[in-house]
Amino acid sequence: MERYECLQAIAPLLREALVVSCIGGTRTEWSTLAANPDFTVHAMGLTSSAALGLALALPDRQVVALDGDGGLLMNLSTLTTIGAMQPSNLLHIVFDNGSYESSGKGPTHTTRGTDLVAVARACSYPHTAWAESVEAFRGLVEAALGRRALALVAAKVIASTANVPNTPYDNVEQKYRFARYVEASSGVEVLRIAPPAHTIEPPAR
Amino acid sequence: MRAEVAARIREGMQRAGVNLVASLPENNLEPLVALFRNAADVIHVPLAREEEGIGVCAGAYLGGKVPAMIMMDAGLLACSNALTVLAVQAGIPMLLLVGYSGGLGEPYFMHTPLGRVVEPLLNALGLVYTVAERADTVGDKLVRANTLAHSSKRPVVVLLDGECLRQ
Numbered sequence: 001m002e003r004y005e006c007l008q009a010i011a012p013l014l015r016e017a018l019v020v021s022c023i024g025g026t027r028t029e030w031s032t033l034a035a036n037p038d039f040t041v042h043a044m045g046l047t048s049s050a051a052l053g054l055a056l057a058l059p060d061r062q063v064v065a066l067d068g069d070g071g072l073l074m075n076l077s078t079l080t081t082i083g084a085m086q087p088s089n090l091l092h093i094v095f096d097n098g099s100y101e102s103s104g105k106g107p108t109h110t111t112r113g114t115d116l117v118a119v120a121r122a123c124s125y126p127h128t129a130w131a132e133s134v135e136a137f138r139g140l141v142e143a144a145l146g147r148r149a150l151a152l153v154a155a156k157v158i159a160s161t162a163n164v165p166n167t168p169y170d171n172v173e174q175k176y177r178f179a180r181y182v183e184a185s186s187g188v189e190v191l192r193i194a195p196p197a198h199t200i201e202p203p204a205r
Numbered sequence: 206m207r208a209e210v211a212a213r214i215r216e217g218m219q220r221a222g223v224n225l226v227a228s229l230p231e232n233n234l235e236p237l238v239a240l241f242r243n244a245a246d247v248i249h250v251p252l253a254r255e256e257e258g259i260g261v262c263a264g265a266y267l268g269g270k271v272p273a274m275i276m277m278d279a280g281l282l283a284c285s286n287a288l289t290v291l292a293v294q295a296g297i298p299m300l301l302l303v304g305y306s307g308g309l310g311e312p313y314f315m316h317t318p319l320g321r322v323v324e325p326l327l328n329a330l331g332l333v334y335t336v337a338e339r340a341d342t343v344g345d346k347l348v349r350a351n352t353l354a355h356s357s358k359r360p361v362v363v364l365l366d367g368e369c370l371r372q
Binding site: 018020039041042043045046047048049050051052053054055056057058061075077078080081084085171172174175178179182183186188189190192 | 225227248250251252253254256257258259260261262263264265266267268269270272286287290291294295296297355
């Protein structure tokens with residue numbers, strides 16, 4: 001199973017979702033499929049933490065984290081925090097290629113026995129599953145989106161990135177695009193170019 | 206931290222518009238963290254590790270919240286990469302309240318190495334910070350720090366020391 005064919009299968013399901021992606025091939029592949037601006041977390045491991053913050057801030061929006069095994073292993077405590085907070089609007093997707101694919105292709109501990117779905121289940125994720133095929137993956141994602149409960153869907157994929165164009169935005173431009181999209185689609189103020197009046201200091205006398 | 210000081214800090218954060226707080230427990234910070242645990246007007250995210258909090262605050266900001274984090278300086282050190290690669294690189298504001306252990310008055314030997322590196326670390330990270338030692342001015346410092354965080358789109362740090370941390 002390839003990550004890109006999994007992403008292609010679920011892209012039509014995520015048109016209304018707010019997507020937070022990890023770095024590496026996932027980011028590059030998703031940027032070619034995304035219907036709306038997404039946000040990439042370049043600090044490895046913090047994808048699901050940022051998705052948690054976004055989900056708590058916007059409980060009426062579906063938030064999807066596109067995570068990898070290497071990043072999740074680097075911040076395993078995120079599973080305990082997400083499990084404790086139980087955001088019903090967060091879908092945590094993990095592509096487990098058993099490899100630090102973007103940084104030398106060395107093996108991760110999922111090739112040595114760690115089962116990330118079992119770990120998530122032990123951290124109080126109410127719905128967790130491995131997808132055994134692209135069709136099953138699409139079905140599990142569709143079910144999770146319809147359920148409105150915290151879920152983790154994982155897929156074992158081969159360590160490869162599709163031959164797609166690189167993402168044309170740096171993280172600053174991506175932030176502004178994503179923030180403006182959130183503002184337009186959720187009716188909240190994010191960028192606050194004009195500060196709240198009560199925080200403006202009186203002129204010096 | 207005395208309950209009265211914790212209440213002043215809470216009031217300053219409220220005045221600054223903070224409406225999401227991520228935290229880790231610590232003995233001196235506990236009276237402050239306790240004020241957020243069941244707060245109706247603020248989302249409280251109890252963390253298992255400080256670095257998670259930089260991600261949580263970044264995501265909350267992108268969702269329209271005004272985020273803050275409460276942690277000790279040991280946790281700040283653990284956040285160095287996240288602050289640099291996520292918050293500073295993308296330009297994401299957050300108010301960081303950091304207990305200044307290891308500084309003047311520190312009675313425990315094991316914390317003293319932290320006190321020697323906290324301010325050099327903040328300077329190396331390029332983060333603006335201020336030290337709050339007095340309860341009567343800490344609220345205003347928090348408001349001004351958060352204003353700068355949002356106008357500069359960077360994390361700004363308030364180091365809690367003196368009566369703003371200990372009895």
